Amino acid sequence: MIxxxxxxxxxxxxxxxxxxxxxxxxPSQMSKVEKGEHVPSADNFLKLLFRLNVSLEEFxxxxxxxxxRARFASSKNVSEVxxxxxxxxxxxxxxxxDDYYVKFDDNHFKYSSCLLKAFRLYSIDSxxxxxxxxxLLPIKQYxxxxxxxxxxxxxLFNNIFFIYPIEDVIKxxxxxxxxxxxxxxxxxxxxxxxxxxxxxxVHTLSNGYYMTAYEFSSTAMSLPQSTQYLYENIFAxxxxxxxxxxxxxxxxxxxxxxxxxxxxxxMRLDELYANIANILTTHEITC
Numbered sequence: 001m002i003x004x005x006x007x008x009x010x011x012x013x014x015x016x017x018x019x020x021x022x023x024x025x026x027p028s029q030m031s032k033v034e035k036g037e038h039v040p041s042a043d044n045f046l047k048l049l050f051r052l053n054v055s056l057e058e059f060x061x062x063x064x065x066x067x068x069r070a071r072f073a074s075s076k077n078v079s080e081v082x083x084x085x086x087x088x089x090x091x092x093x094x095x096x097x098d099d100y101y102v103k104f105d106d107n108h109f110k111y112s113s114c115l116l117k118a119f120r121l122y123s124i125d126s127x128x129x130x131x132x133x134x135x136l137l138p139i140k141q142y143x144x145x146x147x148x149x150x151x152x153x154x155x156l157f158n159n160i161f162f163i164y165p166i167e168d169v170i171k172x173x174x175x176x177x178x179x180x181x182x183x184x185x186x187x188x189x190x191x192x193x194x195x196x197x198x199x200x201x202v203h204t205l206s207n208g209y210y211m212t213a214y215e216f217s218s219t220a221m222s223l224p225q226s227t228q229y230l231y232e233n234i235f236a237x238x239x240x241x242x243x244x245x246x247x248x249x250x251x252x253x254x255x256x257x258x259x260x261x262x263x264x265x266x267m268r269l270d271e272l273y274a275n276i277a278n279i280l281t282t283h284e285i286t287c
Contacts, residue, residue, distance in 0.1 A: 002045070005063045007034040009052050020051055070100045071108065078112050082119060082159070090120040111139050115159055122163070129163060136160050143172065149179050151190055158196040166207045173200055177215060188223050194232050197223075201239045205246075205279070214243035231272070234263050238276055242283050258287050 021030035032038035060072045097113035118135035187193040201216035217240035244251040264273040
């Protein structure tokens with residue numbers, strides 16, 4: 001499978017096997033790769049993709065392997081359904097995930113189905129928390145049983161933490177913070193890390209866990225700053241300042257907070273500005 005896709009992409013790019021293999025693997029190894037007789041090491045595989053100017057995601061897309069195509073399609077379809085929150089699409093993609101799970105016996109599809117079923121229930125009746133909780137239980141069990149979380153686990157947790165009791169969230173979050181700090185080089189440049197940290201900061205702040213909110217927002221602020229994440233960077237600083245105010249730790253600066261909030265008004269981000277104004281009002285901060 002790898003070899004056939006590699007050869008197809010090489011041909012599309014107008015490279016000979018020798019040109020693709022040069023200084024990465026030997027021509028004979030390249031020939032064996034394309035015939036399916038040899039699998040390159042992970043490092044060499046990535047180097048070959050770099051030479052082709054093809055991303056790993058693109059490679060999966062062009063693969064003729066049904067399982068890889070299903071994995072690729074599932075992530076895209078689940079994200080789209082969660083974004084649109086359309087009940088009809090929920091049912092269609094849930095059935096697709098269930099079929100994939102039966103066919104490929106991969107828990108990725110099982111967890112995707114659980115997630116969609118939970119969100120479907122929540123969209124119909126947000127008060128029926130117990131049923132939603134039960135749908136998400138396999139995902140929670142998986143997260144608790146996994147020794148180390150990587151980006152996939154962060155993404156799962158970001159989608160489900162809001163439904164659990166705050167005590168459970170705090171317990172799992174402690175582990176999350178240790179993991180991010182321990183493997184900072186892995187997580188620092190990924191959007192899901194930033195999004196999860198900010199979401200958890202807001203959630204813990206609203207539940208009165210100010211020190212935890214401070215830790216989450218501080219960690220989010222320590223991520224590389226760039227214009228690509230301008231709104232998120234400013235929002236993390238806002239939450240951090242609110243936490244400082246509640247903790248009375250001497251780090252609160254009213255004028256600084258006011259300047260941060262003003263940015264959202266100047267950029268005409270009305271919905272986000274309204275959310276921030278509500279957070280400030282809830283925590284009795286005049287800005």
